[in-house]
Amino acid sequence: MPRDDVPRSVLPIPDQPYLGVRPLYATDEAAKFPPIKPVRPPKGAPNVLVILIDDVGFGASSAFGGPCHTPNLERLAKNGLKYTRFHTTALCSPTRAALLTGRNHHTVGFAAISELATSAPGYTGLIPNTCAPLAKMLQYNGYSTAQFGKCHEVPAYETSGAGPFNHWPTGQGFEHFYGFVGGETHQYYPAIYEGTTPIEPESTPEEGYHFTADMTDKCINWIMQQKALLPDKPFFTYFAPGATHAPHHVPAEWADKYKGKFAKGWDKVREETYKRQLELGVIPKDAQLTPRHDEIPSWDKMPDDMKPVLERQMEVYAGFLEHTDHYVGELIDALERMEILDDTLIYYIVGDNGASAEGTLNGTLNELLIFNAITGVETAESLKENLDKFGGPDSFGHYSYGWAHAMCTPYQWTKQIASHWGGTRNGMVVHWPAGIKAKGEIRHQFHHVIDFAPTVLEVAGLPHPQFVEGVAQTPIHGTSMAYSFDDPDADERHKTQYFEIMCNRGIYHEGWVACAKHAVPWDPVSNPNLKDDDWELYDVSKDWSEAKNRAAEMPEKLKDLQDLFLLEADKYLVTPLDPRRTERFNAEIAGRPELITGNKQIFGPTMKRLSENSVLVIKNKSHSVTAQIAVGDRKPEGTIISQGGKFGGWALYAKEGKLKYCYNYMALADHYAESDIELPQGEYQVRMEFAYDGGGVGKGGTASLFIDGKKCGECRVDATASSTFSLDETLDVGIETGTAVAKDVDPAKSKFNATIKWVQLDVGEDDHNHLISEEERFHVAMARQ
CATH class of the missing domain: 3.30.1120 (Arylsulfatase, C-terminal domain)
Structure with missing residues (x-):
């Protein structure tokens, strides 16, 4: 592996002062100084591309015997290596934190996803500065670095536009970031950031937009620019699609490729996958197909009227995975066109954990129902009526955990269950023709996701740094995999590994x-x-x-x-x-910071893309929303404030000159209040007051509208969201990003055409004045300083 004499154990590499004698004039013959040399890694250090797919079990991809076609994974494997005993942590954030640092996930604070962080040392959701990420090590050693796609390692209370941003990708060593922050996003209406700045998709689903295609284009363009301007500088690119995490979104033509392929059910799919795995050699001839546990019903015991729905869920998932692999192929093709494919070390990791069993037994068209503990409302009949919506922009779906178990063949259990291989063993391919002589071979040594970082450092000729940014570093826990590249019979070096997720x-x-x-x-x-x-x-x-x-x-x-x-x-x-x-x-129980506390919050007129962690909690309680607006001679139209989107949320807006409020109960029912008069010209307050029924969570209430303190409309809301409006949709003032809460609002035309001065949320019983005084608003604003 390459090495040089540059002192790289302290990062950034300290600048060396000139110690010679400096003459008075630059024209003096003695005025000769060493040329400025930009920092570069040792000669021969490869480009590095790590591809991390989301929520894919060992038995899903065709390269490892599964029913989902992944021709580009197979293509790389044919000219590279398949690893059959590569392991993750069984959950997304922990796997990603371990991948990017080379340390075990508890050591870097990620015992679970960032939304479940606590104050316990291994559970904080904060990567400590004693465990610098690989991207930062490579950046300081002269690599160009970029991340595309999912980032689920930012603390929930640091996801707002106020930051801080040191735990965002651009604070963790990536010079460029294009993607979303959180566990999942709508693939047709994603909540995208460029760096730390929220941006909107450049086209619509009707125009063919899908986030996987978008992020692939952005990744290819970044690499092309990097190689055009700095051809001697290698890159480290982290390509992490939101696929195939729920919501399962893919154009219908991709799902339709699998029509009828899953009518046999999950038990038969497991058996067929197992046979293919034996034929491919990704499991040994004496490996057994583990029995299905009693907690997972057999396909034969599922109701016949549910089976068409379950089949379509799996068709959508399979199409989603093939669609994702297709765009990985586009990226690989681009590297080949640029003649850098052979010089790029590629890790294609097929899943950050096992397949997701978080979709309930029947699956769902809207997984937000699961997060709000809303059960029994999706019947076989209602799901069959909406069968054509699965996978499309009007769905937010997830498949049955029966399919998840099948996608983890031949192992027991699924994602989250770190005790068994079904949760932690993922297929993985390494491709690097310039550095690996072996082609189309299989490796059976035991490895873990923490082994990626030390492998990259070794093949790049870089030491594990002792200090980064002045902080002494915790040694990397992983073991380089380079020893196995050209020796299939080498004794494995990663001999011990613990696993733990939620006990x-x-x-x-x-x-x-x-x-x-x-x-x-x-x-x-x-x-x-x-x-x-x-x-x-x-x-x-x-x-x-x-x-x-x-x-x-x-x-x-x-x-x-x-x-x-x-x-x-x-x-x-x-x-x-x-x-x-x-x-x-619950942040208060867990002991982590809360961004928003108290019972009042004020928003400026242009604030948008605020996650639920950045907004006052108004669920399960009485509350009000008040806006100071100024209306000119145009009839008011557009969104004043909204939270959530098509699959759950609320909005206060103007439609055809009237004030309206919509409460969207998880896409099951829409409740509208409309003013009985048009909004007049002038400056005044508009307000919605919600009187919660009480008596538990998720109960109903009455929404009343006021214009300048005078009641002008109301509606009854039968039930409300108890836990969350959305996992990716946001609160926006003056416009709606993503999807629209109300059916009569077009997000592309939602910008409010009058002036918004401010908007205020209040929780608790109303004081019946129906107006907010300037003095009260001032005190609220000052309390937030």
Whole structure:
């Protein structure tokens, strides 16, 4: 591997002052100085491209025997290497944090997703400055760096336009970022950022827009520019589509490729996938297909009237994965056209965890129903009536956990269940013709996502830095995989690895696994009784798929591994184990900061793209929204303020000169209030007051409209969102970004055509004045300073 004599153990590399004698005049013969040399990595350091697909199980892609066609993954594997024992953490944010730092996910604060962060050391959701990310190491060593797609490592309370931005990609070593911040986004109406600036898609779904295609174009253009201007400088590009995380969005023609392919059901799909895996050699001939657990019903036991819906869900998912692989292919084609493909180390990681079992047994057309614990409203009949919406802009869908289990063939369990390979084992391909002689081969050594960073450093000839930005660094935990590139029989070097996500836990050590499943994704109820969990024991040197539990016959071996788990857990900040699930979404309980507190919040006239973490919580309580507006001689039209979108939210807006309010109950029912008079000219306040019924969460209430303190309309809202309006749609003032809350609003024409001075949210009982005084508004504003 390349090396040079540049001192790189301290980053940024310290500037070396000129120590010679400087003559008085530049024309003097002695006035000769060394030329300025830009920082570059050692000669021969490759470009690096890491592709991380979201929520794909080991048994989904055709390259690893699955039913979803991934020809570009196969293409890279044919000229590269397949890794069959590559592992993730079983959850997205933890995997991404571990990938980007080379350290275990608890050590870098990501025991779970950022929205579940607590104040415990391994659970903060904050990558510490003692664990500098790989992007920062490479940037300081002369790489160009860019990230495209999903970023789910920003603390929830730092996602607003006020920052701080040091945990955003551009603060973590990436010079350029184009993508979304959070766990998921609408693929047709994404909440995109360029750097830290929110921007809107350049076209619409009707014009063919899809985020995967958009981010691919942006990635290709960035690489082309980088190579045109700095051809001697290698790049590090992180390409992380939102696919195939829910919502499952793909143009119908891609889903239609799979028409009828899943009518046989998930049990048969598992069996067929297993047979193909044996034929491909991605599992050994003696590997067993693990039985389906009782918690997952057989296909035969599913109601016949649900089966067409379930089939379409899987068709959409398969099309979504193939569509994503197609755009990976476009990126690979671009590298080939630029004649840099062979000189680029490519990691194509097929899933940041196992397939997602978070869609309930029946799946859903709108997963926000799940997050608000709204059950029983999607019937087989209603879903069949909307079958053509699955995958399209009018859906926010997810598939059944029966399909998720099938996509993790031949292993037990799924995403979130870090105790078993179904949650943690993902297919992975490495492609680097200039650096790897072997072609089309399979590697079976045990590896983990933390091994990516040390591999890149080794092949680039770079040391693990001791100091970054003046801070002493925690040693990288991973093991370079370069030893395995050209030696299929090399002894594996990553010998021990713990796993833990929400108390599903396991330990791998030298061919053995001890593990304990604590909870399943489709049951949000917390179970504090960790001591009651059954531990299992597997000899995975002989039992590839964890099919034979040997705990009863080898209690001493099990005890040794349990003790080792505790040692590793203590070493890497896993303890104290935290079984809480939904409770941790509450920042006050969890002990993390809240961006918005109190009972009042004021917005300026141009504020937009504010996530729910950036907005006063108005759910499950009485509240009001008041806006000071100035209307000229044009009839008022457009959005004054909205929160959420097509699949749930509320909006105060003007339509054909009248004041309107819409409460969109999770796309199940729209409730409208409209003023009985038109909005007059002049400056005044408009207001909506919501009187909540009380008696629990998600109850109804009455919405009343006021113009300059005088009531002018009302409507009854039968039920409300109890937990969230949206995971990606935002609060906007003066316009609607993304999709529209109300059916009679076109987002492209939603800009308010009059003047908004300010908007204020208030929670609690109304004082019945129906107006906000200037003095009160001033005090609210000052309280926020």
